[in-house]
Amino acid sequence: MAQPELSGWAIFKRSIMPPAPDAPVLSLRALSKSFPGVKALQDVQLDLYAGTVTALIGENGAGKSTIVKVLTGIYQPDAGEIFLDGTPVKFPSSEAASAAGVSAIHQETVLFDELTVAENIWLGHAPKTKWGLIDLAAQRSQAAALLESIGAKIDPDILLRELGIAQRHLVAIARALSIDARVVIMDEPTAALSYKEIQELYDLVETLKSKGKAILFISHKFDEIFRIADRYTVFRDGQFVGEGLIREATEGQLVQMMVGRAVDQIFPARVRNIGDVVFTVAGYSHPTEFADIRFSLRKGEILGFYGLVGAGRSEVMQALFGITKPSTGAVNLDGQVRVIRSTSDAIAAGIVYVPEDRGRQGAIKGLPIFQNASLPSLGKTSRAGFLRLAQEFALTREYTQALDLRAASLDQDIGLLSGGNQQKVVIAKWLATRPRVIILDEPTKGIDIGSKAMVHEFMAKLAAEGLAVIMVSSEIPEVLGMSDRVIVMREGRIAAELAGDAMTPEALVRAAAGLGEAA
Amino acid sequence: MSAPHTQNRHLPDRLQTPAMRALRSWEALLVVVFILIFTANSFASPYFLNVWNLSDATFNFTEKAMIAFAMAMLIIAGEIDLSVASIIALASTAMGLVMSAGYGVPVIVVTGIAVGLICGAINGVLVAGMNLPSIVVTIGTMSLFRGVSFIILGDQAFTGYPKEFAFFGQGYVFWVISFELFLFAITAVIFYILLHRTNFGRAVFVIGNNPVGALFSGVRVARVRFILFLLTGLMSGIAAVCLTSRLGSTRPSIATGMELEIITMVVLGGVNILGGSGSILGVVLAAFIMGMVTFGIGLLNVPGIVMSIFLGLLLIAVIAAPKLIWRK
Amino acid sequence: KGAEEAAKELGDVEIIYTGPTDTTAEGQIEVINSLIAQGVNAIAISANDKDALVPALQKAMERGITVISWDSGVAPEGRQMHLNPSSNALIGNTIIKLAADNMPEGGDVAILSASATATNQNIWIEEAKKVLPNYAGINLVDVVYGDDLADKSYREAQGLIAKYPNLKAIIAPTTVGILAASQAVTDGGLIGKVNVTGLGLPSEMAGAVESGATKSFAIWNPIDLGYAATMLSYNIVKGAKAEAGAEIGMGRMGTAKLDDNNEAAMSDPFTYDASNIAEFKSIF
Amino acid sequence: MKAALTSRDALLIYAITAMTAAIAYRFPAFIAPSSLANTFNDTAPLMILVIGQMIVILTKCIDLSVAATLALTGMVAALLDGAGVPLVIVIPTAIALGAVLGMINGLLVWRVGIPSIVVTLGTMTIYRGIIFLMTDGKWVNAHEMSDAFKALPRLHVLGLPVMSWVAIAVIAVFGVIMTRTVLGRSFYAVGGNPHAAVYAGIDVGRTQFAAFTISGALAGLVGYLWVSRYAVAYVDVAGGFELDVVAACVIGGISIAGGIGGVRGAILGCIFLGIIKNALPVIGVSPFWQMAISGTAIVLAVAVNALQNRPKGRLILKPDMQPSAQKVQA
């Protein structure tokens, strides 16, 4: 199994004669996959061509990631066939798929904290010495070469846990490239990356394309789809809706195909009813995470927090919510200084936080919807510490109905809901506490266009009802479309505060990247 | 956006009625197992169906079960306490010390319970306060607590507990209901309410399913964990009072190996060893099942070690059965 | 085995031989409870905790069951009588004498006991300490406990050898201990330098005697012990009074004379050495 | 397996050195080469078992049945020897039987999906029970074993008994397996992130099965060594030893949550525990103190480990004064 020594781009040197453009490298026919209670894929088809980027588009839960997992041997389809160069194949395991030349960057980064970067990249197919042992030196140098080739400055010898989200994602990309693949799948590869890294990724896609790879690109961002994809395939509710060439399609058409109806992408009209200052933060600092954070927030206002991924916005918000303890600084709510030592202090004071990592921090998977929704409000629904289930159901119904939750019953395990619906339960759980200040951290991350519009509408309604809203977001249109004012953070500090006409995309990007004022 | 069907969607509270759910539950399976074992025992030995004998048999499990209730909550919350048997040893030793110093029954009892609480608090500080993994912390305190009673007692024993003290482990409340059985019933009810009917119990389930999510939802995770260890210590202290009274003496080797029997009881009761689910009713049933199995097999004069094979097989079989049946 | 012999001789006796899962007092109590439930006439028990069994055995006596203890005893209030395999004083003296006989010029000896809670061992060690002054030059340097675990006893024996370079003998009044100590001495290449002695069964000790690690050891006949315990139980059930000074028949073993503690000794320990081990090793 | 581990190992080495020095102060003979070799030899079974347990713990499982497996294979080895089977067959049989017992655990974990702690809690009583059923509780004693059977572990080669050499060989082989083979990597991957392991083409259950098999096989090997060394086999051989094995792993920095730890740490943990168990009686610490001392050591080891690995918050602020995360090197 000894591999020839590779360095840098050498793995791509093995040239593949591009097959005739009309013959797909990989195709799926009549593929179905269901989970208990969900038909994730029904009779779908998909074709990938050499040297072509195919975008897979669909709402949340349309089945995009499921098809990626089928193609990489993680899930076995219930029915249907996979053809590689026209011959039917089976991928009983992820090993089999990579042996056949299918490689993927998955939506979640699925790597190992306690292994080094090089070990992460080569796990399962490491270069070996003639004794059959892993060749540590080769593994290291080849990992370094791969990382360099994607413009990532990461030491291959450090443990993965030392890296931030974006760097982890780069390692995942390097891992996908370490397999000599003919088909490269990217499931929302840019979701966790910052501006500069996204540009490098686009370049990488171009290079792969020119090497004749067949690329499947999944994204919710239309600008990038139009920028790099050649073809598109649309799924809706686990079914195939249509495919075609990008240059022959318009954004409106694609959206129409995705959701089955027209969606206006305009942000909701806001009733701006801004009152007095309710919430002030002064001189907030933490030893390693952020320094000198100061801002104030008015009743009915939506304050946007923009920054590149990893700028420390979440850390500030989590400190405000009592998860971590700042070293200095004070919080003032309604003119009173508040000491927030724990999350329960924050909730009691009326400050709530809708976290960015829904799976880990938001939803309590394994417990039913109503127990999730009532959790921070148990003090209200219970009597003398004893549960009253009827009250819990009533409270849950009240707040989930307003968000149009889709579920089988309120007693259903939240883990069985789609991501978007889990997010609705999490938001409902916080609204039920009737907070004064609500912090939403990336509230629409990984949410499809339809649900996104609804979350926006809802935020507008909250502000109109007099809540003070903080919204952390990495999407410029969302920040500009929703906020009354924007704070830009960079490397743990406030880089700029923008309002009114100063809120332009360019100003945001410059402040976030530390480029100073436009010349 | 405005979907036309937005407002009128009605979600039912539940799809399954609680009664239906109960029928399919683990507890139902345990009831069946219990009936089978009870019937088998009645046929196997003529001595089995005798109230006094059955009453005696309850001593096989009452003390363990009282600790098992607290342990069940701890395991549901994703923690474990392997030091319970050692807490019994230390609490019993402390009771012996105050007894030798001439104090009366009330002081002896309070000492036992207080030492249990202190040991629980030590575990709680180490696990909840310092965020250490409970399985290793309690492997350590297991040696530590029993080690301290060895230091105190060495090869000696405390004997000569007052006559009235015998009530806790040998007395009867009325007719065949022993004090221990009575206490078992009371604690079962208290723990049932605590786990299934209070906010605290809800927090236990939340932490067991997702500790990070619990923290982000305003649950005082560390405090709940600490209280759980305190409760386990308390129940071990109470069990120490009963056991010491039943044996009428204290040696450092008292209750050796009991932690594994308690955990077996909890797991057999359907508590997920990985945390997140379980019920007190299940533990009560498991206590009766284990008590009846050991008593029934004991009546056939099967050597103890063979009995332990039965319990081992029972444990694996009962946990495996639903998994194997469900799979298809 | 001895019990079965007695049962056969008596004719109308059924023997239930049983034991707990593990050697804890709690386990023995479960067994006692199940014996009470079966309404047996007599319980003859070798206790692993002198005090902890008392309440359970008292309950048995309340329900009219004859309770005697043998070998490892129960506190007086928990039984009607106790049968020692031999007189404790005699055993204590014997184990010291066995060591002294092989070290005419005196020297250091150490005791490797079973668990620190084993009643009978502790009594013998006490008795041994009492007679020490009678043996000039014999110097008891340490008492360690191997918990009747082979590995622990082995390591404790090794520890003794390392700690006391002048050690002449290890006395282990328990079969596990004497075997482990012999093994440790053999492995340490100290045969002839450190003598291992104490109490053990001939069948198990044959190897150690042959190798020379053990010059001599003592034991009573365990078959006789089972036989005698059964006979005593039978006679008490049939009406013999177990009270101080009483004499109760033990069949072919003669009669047991109860002392003030209602204790009796069966017979004297018998010493085995190279000259007679071959004869006995196939018997018990 | 870089910086954090080395400092943790270093700490253990300091602790072991300090302890040895303290003992040597009271009892100089303890650090004589022969006495140290003796301590090592006494710790050898623990080391071999700990390697197996470490692998199991790395995969997020636990094997409470090691001591019972040891006792059962040891008994079978002794009985086979008694029946006149030659040693060259007895030893492989013991190892194979251990592997089979491990496989039973592994299958229940892998195929049936029962948590390992439940499985091994059950099999631990079952395996011991089987010994009782086989022997009726009787002992196999020294004189019932052949001389060859007893001699092997004591045979001195190059100044050390074979028993020590076996432990050294096992340590060396697994040192290579854990760091340089695909299988070794998969143990870390499966325990570190089972979800991601699936994506990397590693079968989680099968890897755990392999871990249990190895643990069982090593327990089988120790089964023979133990019984021949102490020249006795009975139901309760090595009773409760599984806790020592787990404790040594924990002291050695193997994370009970899986995925973290290595052979070096595990062996240091064994030496630490071995010194406590073997040296305290030698220097005359009352046996009644031993338990409390080893318990305190375990609690301290866990606490120190955790304090060292405490997350310090993310590094976002300009790291002028902070040590750069990128500087950490092999």
Ligand SMILES: Nc1ncnc2c1ncn2[C@@H]1O[C@H](COP(=O)(O)OP(=O)(O)OP(=O)(O)O)[C@@H](O)[C@H]1O
């Ligand atoms: N392991 C699983 N068990 C049960 N249901 C699942 C599982 N994985 C996916 N599903 C369900 O299958 C459907 C398709 O999910 P999938 O992850 O493929 O969506 P997606 O198109 O990738 O959405 P997103 O844009 O949010 O990533 C959803 O309804 C989801 O809840």
Ligand SMILES: Nc1ncnc2c1ncn2[C@@H]1O[C@H](COP(=O)(O)OP(=O)(O)OP(=O)(O)O)[C@@H](O)[C@H]1O
């Ligand atoms: N190296 C890491 N170790 C632990 N947690 C991390 C690490 N990197 C990121 N995270 C967590 O992952 C989540 C996403 O991190 P991200 O990189 O988006 O940074 P962030 O702090 O959220 O910054 P911002 O909100 O400004 O984008 C956060 O909850 C963060 O705490």
Ligand SMILES: [Mg+2]
């Ligand atoms: Mg997806």
Ligand SMILES: [Mg+2]
């Ligand atoms: Mg963030």
